[in-house]
Amino acid sequence: DAGVIQSPRHEVTEMGQEVTLRCKPISGHNSLFWYRQTMMRGLELLIYFNNNVPIDDSGMPEDRFSAKMPNASFSTLKIQPSEPRDSAVYFCASSLSTTEAFFGQGTRLTVV
Amino acid sequence: SQKIEQNSEALNIQEGKTATLTCNYTNYSPAYLQWYRQDPGRGPVFLLLIRENEKEKRKERLKVTFDTTLKQSLFHITASQPADSATYLCALPNTGFQKLVFGTGTRLLVSP
Numbered sequence: 001d002a003g004v005i006q007s008p009r010h011e012v013t014e015m016g017q018e019v020t021l022r023c024k025p026i027s028g029h030n031s032l033f034w035y036r037q038t039m040m041r042g043l044e045l046l047i048y049f050n051n052n053v054p055i056d057d058s059g060m061p062e063d064r065f066s067a068k069m070p071n072a073s074f075s076t077l078k079i080q081p082s083e084p085r086d087s088a089v090y091f092c093a094s095s096l097s098t099t100e101a102f103f104g105q106g107t108r109l110t111v112v
Numbered sequence: 113s114q115k116i117e118q119n120s121e122a123l124n125i126q127e128g129k130t131a132t133l134t135c136n137y138t139n140y141s142p143a144y145l146q147w148y149r150q151d152p153g154r155g156p157v158f159l160l161l162i163r164e165n166e167k168e169k170r171k172e173r174l175k176v177t178f179d180t181t182l183k184q185s186l187f188h189i190t191a192s193q194p195a196d197s198a199t200y201l202c203a204l205p206n207t208g209f210q211k212l213v214f215g216t217g218t219r220l221l222v223s224p
Contacts, residue, residue: 004155033211033212035214042214042215042216042217043156043201043214043216043217045211045212045213045214048211056211091155091156093155095212099144099161100146100158100161101146101156101158101203101212102158103155103156103157104155105153105154105155106153106154106155
């Protein structure tokens with residue numbers, strides 16, 4: 001397995017634009033997590049899916065953020081409209097029953 | 113509120129010495145604790161998991177201890193090498209075991 005695959009690796013966008021980050025988890029994993037990492041706040045959990053169902057989205061900062069998991073092999077994190085304070089590295093991770101988490105390479109988002 | 117604390121200052125040691133990193137937590141009763149390694153520009157990589165009924169766990173040059181009374185885990189790297197230089201993060205499941213919450217990490221620098 002190629003591991004967790006995220007795209008794009010880098011995204012630069014203007015304030016107010018819509019941004020969509022994509023994730024392909026490891027086949028067979030039933031849990032998927034979206035994290036955001038910044039120097040100031042470290043690695044923050046945004047949302048957690050189990051068997052494609054959102055279980056906990058309490059970490060999503062505001063309504064501008066939304067996440068979907070239409071099937072077991074794909075998830076998206078969308079920011080609309082984007083703001084400069086959204087600039088961060090966004091990680092997707094998957095696991096089998098919330099034990100060891102496997103992370104993707106991350107998407108570095110810059111909003112100017 | 114639940115809190116995971118790791119030393120935010122970088123730890124500088126000489127090659128060959130033992131590095132010891134600390135993870136303290138409050139308002140948690142975790143069934144297990146995990147340690148991850150993160151290199152610049154990459155996602156965290158799982159290293160070790162220790163359960164609440166285990167005092168100590170070893171893997172090659174790594175040793176982790178878990179003291180549920182002190183609410184602390186220690187992470188040791190023996191015979192450290194420059195290649196061990198990275199940021200090390202501890203992670204705990206939340207009360208419902210559904211979310212994996214990370215500490216802010218400690219950067220380790222091993223000098224030749």
